[in-house]
Amino acid sequence: MRTEKLLTPGPVCLHPAARRALAGPQLHHRSRPAEELLASLRKNVSAVAGTEGETVVLTGSGTAAMVALVSGLFAPGARVWVPIAGKFSERWAEIAASAGLEPLVSEYDWGQTVSPADVPTGIAGALLTHSETSTGVLQPLAELARAVRERNPGALVVADAVTSFLLSELRLDDWQVDAAAIGSQKGLMSPPGLGLAVLGPRALAALRPSGYYLNLERELRAQRAGQTAYTPAINLVAAAAAVLEEVVNDGVEAHLKGKLYQNDRFYEIGQRVGLEPVPQEEGARSPATAAFYLPPGAKAAAVSEPMLERGWRIAGGQGPLKGRIFRISAMGYLEEAELERAYADFAEVMSLL
Ligand SMILES: Cc1ncc(COP(=O)(O)O)c(C=O)c1O
Numbered sequence: 563m564r565t566e567k568l569l570t571p572g573p574v575c576l577h578p579a580a581r582r583a584l585a586g587p588q589l590h591h592r593s594r595p596a597e598e599l600l601a602s603l604r605k606n607v608s609a610v611a612g613t614e615g616e617t618v619v620l621t622g623s624g625t626a627a628m629v630a631l632v633s634g635l636f637a638p639g640a641r642v643w644v645p646i647a648g649k650f651s652e653r654w655a656e657i658a659a660s661a662g663l664e665p666l667v668s669e670y671d672w673g674q675t676v677s678p679a680d681v682p683t684g685i686a687g688a689l690l691t692h693s694e695t696s697t698g699v700l701q702p703l704a705e706l707a708r709a710v711r712e713r714n715p716g717a718l719v720v721a722d723a724v725t726s727f728l729l730s731e732l733r734l735d736d737w738q739v740d741a742a743a744i745g746s747q748k749g750l751m752s753p754p755g756l757g758l759a760v761l762g763p764r765a766l767a768a769l770r771p772s773g774y775y776l777n778l779e780r781e782l783r784a785q786r787a788g789q790t791a792y793t794p795a796i797n798l799v800a801a802a803a804a805v806l807e808e809v810v811n812d813g814v815e816a817h818l819k820g821k822l823y824q825n826d827r828f829y830e831i832g833q834r835v836g837l838e839p840v841p842q843e844e845g846a847r848s849p850a851t852a853a854f855y856l857p858p859g860a861k862a863a864a865v866s867e868p869m870l871e872r873g874w875r876i877a878g879g880q881g882p883l884k885g886r887i888f889r890i891s892a893m894g895y896l897e898e899a900e901l902e903r904a905y906a907d908f909a910e911v912m913s914l915l
Pocket residue numbers: 571572623624625626650691693694695696722724725745
């Protein structure tokens with residue numbers, strides 16, 4: 563099998579701490595070391611997300627955390643605002659509808675920034691997407707949450723932070739964001755398979771039992787006692803806990819600065835050859851991924867194939883942007899020399915376009 567390194571916006575190249583944890587012997591999930599790893603992951607995720615609340619670790623991908631939050635925080639029939647500006651905000655609306663909620667949708671062009679002016683009144687909550695990975699846009703989460711709460715004081719604000727956690731600043735409590743969904747295969751530089759549901763103080767108070775497997779209320783009770791309701795993907799808990807411990811010890815702020823710089827380098831290279839970024843505003847670029855429109859007449863393979871020949875996998879577009887854009891991401895772990903090689907190869911491929 564040809565080896566390839568991932569410059570995709572998830573999954574990503576693993577952090578060495580994750581690789582080391584995965585190479586260890588199989589842990590038993592009811593053992594003391596497993597309890598400690600779960601506690602460490604829960605504590606550090608809450609702290610990095612900026613909440614005094616708690617984190618529930620779920621076995622499943624990021625979408626599992628989104629589903630669990632929607633059904634655990636809202637009763638069927640609740641009206642929730644969902645601004646759609648990409649694939650993942652669209653997913654919020656689909657999850658809300660499937661849980662019997664009444665999604666009140668505001669539609670934007672993909673690549674656009676959501677406007678706080680559009681926040682409606684009369685809603686029980688808002689399902690927002692912080693970093694919209696399908697377009698590379700970092701949405702103004704703090705401003706949106708503020709507008710939601712000003713117009714709807716009792717509303718709960720729930721954010722998809724799947725590609726903003728450990729990539730962009732997150733201050734849930736300060737921003738009045740009540741809950742967030744995270745996945746293990748993005749900023750955490752771990753394998754796919756964990757969904758993390760972060761619950762701020764108001765979300766903890768509002769939590770209701772709902773569903774069976776993804777029942778956040780039941781999981782929270784188990785996890786407060788150092789357990790999980792069912793057998794968790796404990797190997798992934800070990801990997802993610804180890805990575806986060808290391809990043810926290812080294813300093814989250816410096817880590818975020820590094821990720822922003824690494825992503826900006828891709829933008830610099832693409833723009834040098836005249837490519838148009840998908841995010842319509844320069845200040846709205848997510849550090850999770852660079853996203854560019856393909857030049858007129860060019861197919862996505864004109865970028866992805868020569869990159870793959872050089873050992874790098876990148877991603878195309880999704881939904882209406884399929885075949886029109888490509889995405890390249892430095893979200894994962896790469897040694898500096900490897901990353902420099904990635905930039906050099908990308909610059910070379912760009913010069914061939
Ligand atoms: C912003 C965003 N939300 C949600 C998801 C869904 O996560 P998963 O594929 O882990 O279920 C992704 C994955 O790409 C994402 O980028």
